Amino acid sequence: xxxxEKPVIDVYDLKKSFDGKPAVKGIxxxxxxxxxxxxxxxxGSGKTTTxxxxxxxxxxxxxxxxxxxxxxxxxxxKIKENAGYMTQNFSLYEDMTVGENLDFMAxxxxxxxxxxxxxxxxxxxxxxxxKNQLAGTLSGGWKQRxxxxxxxxxxxxxxxxxEPTAGVDPKAxxxxxxxxxxxxxxxxxxxxxxxxxxxxxxxxxxxxxxxxELLTEGSPxxxxxxxxxxxxxxxxxxxWLLSEKISELPAVAQVTVFGTELHVSGYDKExxxxxxxxxxxxxxxxxxxxxxxDDVFVSLxxxxxxxxx
Amino acid sequence: MRRDRLTFGMMIGIPLMQIIVFGYAINFDPxxxxxxxxxxxxxxxxxxxxxxxxxxxxxxxxxxxxxxxxAARLLDLGDVQFILNIPENFGRKLLKGERPTILLExxxxxPVATGSAIAAMSVIAQELFDxxxxxxxxxxxxxxxxxxxxxxxxxxxxxxxxxxxxxxxxGIVLTLTMVIITGVAITRERxxxxxxxxxxxxxxxxxxxxxxxxxxxxxxYLQVTLILLAAHYFFHIPMVGSVPLLLLVSxxxxxxxxxxxxxxxxxxxxxxxxxxxxxxxxxxxxxLSGFMFPFRGMPEWAQWIGSALPLTYYLRIVRxxxxxxxxxxxVLVHLWPIALFxxxxxxxxxxxxxxxxx
Numbered sequence: 001x002x003x004x005e006k007p008v009i010d011v012y013d014l015k016k017s018f019d020g021k022p023a024v025k026g027i028x029x030x031x032x033x034x035x036x037x038x039x040x041x042x043x044g045s046g047k048t049t050t051x052x053x054x055x056x057x058x059x060x061x062x063x064x065x066x067x068x069x070x071x072x073x074x075x076x077x078k079i080k081e082n083a084g085y086m087t088q089n090f091s092l093y094e095d096m097t098v099g100e101n102l103d104f105m106a107x108x109x110x111x112x113x114x115x116x117x118x119x120x121x122x123x124x125x126x127x128x129x130x131k132n133q134l135a136g137t138l139s140g141g142w143k144q145r146x147x148x149x150x151x152x153x154x155x156x157x158x159x160x161x162x163e164p165t166a167g168v169d170p171k172a173x174x175x176x177x178x179x180x181x182x183x184x185x186x187x188x189x190x191x192x193x194x195x196x197x198x199x200x201x202x203x204x205x206x207x208x209x210x211x212x213e214l215l216t217e218g219s220p221x222x223x224x225x226x227x228x229x230x231x232x233x234x235x236x237x238x239x240w241l242l243s244e245k246i247s248e249l250p251a252v253a254q255v256t257v258f259g260t261e262l263h264v265s266g267y268d269k270e271x272x273x274x275x276x277x278x279x280x281x282x283x284x285x286x287x288x289x290x291x292x293x294d295d296v297f298v299s300l301x302x303x304x305x306x307x308x309x
Numbered sequence: 310m311r312r313d314r315l316t317f318g319m320m321i322g323i324p325l326m327q328i329i330v331f332g333y334a335i336n337f338d339p340x341x342x343x344x345x346x347x348x349x350x351x352x353x354x355x356x357x358x359x360x361x362x363x364x365x366x367x368x369x370x371x372x373x374x375x376x377x378x379x380a381a382r383l384l385d386l387g388d389v390q391f392i393l394n395i396p397e398n399f400g401r402k403l404l405k406g407e408r409p410t411i412l413l414e415x416x417x418x419x420p421v422a423t424g425s426a427i428a429a430m431s432v433i434a435q436e437l438f439d440x441x442x443x444x445x446x447x448x449x450x451x452x453x454x455x456x457x458x459x460x461x462x463x464x465x466x467x468x469x470x471x472x473x474x475x476x477x478x479x480g481i482v483l484t485l486t487m488v489i490i491t492g493v494a495i496t497r498e499r500x501x502x503x504x505x506x507x508x509x510x511x512x513x514x515x516x517x518x519x520x521x522x523x524x525x526x527x528x529x530y531l532q533v534t535l536i537l538l539a540a541h542y543f544f545h546i547p548m549v550g551s552v553p554l555l556l557l558v559s560x561x562x563x564x565x566x567x568x569x570x571x572x573x574x575x576x577x578x579x580x581x582x583x584x585x586x587x588x589x590x591x592x593x594x595x596x597l598s599g600f601m602f603p604f605r606g607m608p609e610w611a612q613w614i615g616s617a618l619p620l621t622y623y624l625r626i627v628r629x630x631x632x633x634x635x636x637x638x639x640v641l642v643h644l645w646p647i648a649l650f651x652x653x654x655x656x657x658x659x660x661x662x663x664x665x666x667x
Contacts, residue, residue, distance in 0.1 A: 052666060055509055056509070056665075057505070057508055057509055057665055057666050058665050058666050058667055059665055059667055076664070076665070077511055077664070080509060080510060080511045081511040085506075085509040087502070087505045087506055087509070089502045089505075090502070091501075091502045091503050091504075091505050091506035092503065092506060093503055094501070105510070108507075108510040108511070108512045109510060109511065110511075150506075151509075
């Protein structure tokens with residue numbers, strides 16, 4: 001991640017609207033080689049559209065920049081050749097076998113030693129035994145594994161993954177992320193969109209997009225620091241009732257329930273402590289803690305109102 | 310339904326349009342059939358015969374041919390439906406009461422197209438010279454006509470309907486299956502979401518379209534082979550011309566229909582719409598190409614529509630090769646419109662195919 005190297009993704013003010021409705025309102029991104037960039041935001045916020053503009057699937061209405069050194073407006077076919085894009089929904093052929101799908105993708109990318117490449121990918125994916133299974137009969141986790149293999153068949157230096165782990169079980173997610181880290185160590189740049197906060201915390205950098213605008217960007221630590229948020233964790237009985245009372249307090253910006261804990265956040269440390277003090281009577285355990293990225297994103301969403309709808 | 314305007318239009322507008330078009334266009338009693346005259350006689354009687362034929366409304370004299378060979382070529386090409394042969398000294402022999410012979414050769418590949426005209430011709434022969442043969446000549450009109458009328462139904466002398474229908478069916482089957490099969494090809498990719506993956510790869514539009522077309526060319530040939538085998542073994546259709554030539558020409562027709570299907574599938578939003586469009590294309594092909602109803606029986610505007618459809622030309626080629634024994638030079642006349650249609654459909658298909666998801 002040397003500073004003098006040109007970023008793999010370097011775009012400014014990308015815009016896109018559909019039927020006059022803006023979906024992406026000026027997004028600028030800089031992603032360096034080998035970085036894992038986590039792309040977060042509510043549904044319909046423009047994540048998929050942004051990714052599609054980056055991989056040459058959609059032409060931006062406005063803005064400029066480059067992806068892998070190719071212009072996002074004029075060299076879309078060059079980007080397609082060199083980037084790997086994994087779609088949000090499974091988009092390989094369900095009526096073809098695992099092996100046939102990989103072979104077909106290899107053909108599309110004009111790979112010369114197809115047989116070897118397919119065999120190598122099958123063993124790398126641990127799917128050699130499934131070679132002759134129809135892709136449509138695979139379970140969710142295996143479909144996702146196959147899709148990842150398929151979009152990487154040409155060894156792209158940039159991977160754009162659109163919610164790759166949606167609906168996938170924890171073990172498969174864990175394996176998936178191991179793979180992502182490995183690729184990143186090999187110098188592959190990865191942009192991944194997700195709704196899972198534990199995944200967000202594994203990214204080198206995060207971008208949070210709401211209603212087509214990038215609200216915050218940076219490493220998870222930076223994002224938390226920038227937010228200026230102070231969070232208290234509260235545990236104890238009847239936290240639902242407590243949350244209602246606490247959320248009325250003036251210094252409290254937001255209260256969210258995480259399992260059996262409440263996360264109470266505010267921007268003014270002193271005021272928050274003053275307001276919470278009356279509740280610290282031993283019934284509940286209060287503990288000041290670092291806010292998580294999830295707390296930050298919820299607060300950003302609240303500030304924006306429900307524009308994401 | 311309210312949100313699917315195209316389906317709505319297809320269900321209301323198209324049946325209405327088709328009733329009107331087909332209602333006016335279809336005619337089992339074709340008139341104004343083109344005739345070329347080979348005449349070695351210039352008497353009043355031969356001229357009267359020609360006038361009478363024109364006046365009947367069934368015949369339209371398009372010209373005279375210098376030789377029988379030239380006339381036969383016009384018939385082969387399908388430029389004329391009939392050749393009228395008037396022998397030397399027709400007038401004189403008629404006056405002498407020798408009952409000269411008039412030969413009317415008909416392109417009877419489609420028995421329906423020529424049936425009424427041939428019937429009309431017999432009536433003309435009976436009554437034609439009643440006016441001319443008066444006074445001293447009145448004895449010539451007693452009983453039978455003063456000349457012999459020989460009608461020679463060429464290509465399909467027994468008027469077997471199958472001879473006309475089976476070769477035509479080949480074109481019909483190809484039109485229906487080829488357009489539908491590619492019509493759903495790209496819409497299916499879009500419906501299943503595989504299009505997004507396909508578009509994210511560097512594959513070019515022409516490559517996708519070629520990939521969609523080539524397998525179905527093989528299917529098309531399989532169908533042609535099956536139909537030809539059935540035509541030969543079940544229906545005993547004569548195969549006068551060259552079957553390899555027919556196979557070669559079929560390639561253009563198959564690709565033309567496949568490209569049309571691809572064009573539909575770039576317009577249609579889903580498979581259902583693509584199917585509707587395929588039928589929208591198929592119905593006029595069925596009705597206005599000359600398959601079901603004689604082409605020359607249709608009003609001129611309907612013939613214009615028919616002339617824009619590849620099936621019209623393919624039918625002429627198939628019937629021409631199988632029944633008339635047409636060679637390459639006769640086939641070429643009908644081949645270039647198919648080739649033109651194919652190029653336009655292919656260009657539109659490639660042009661409409663989007664490389665992005667916009």
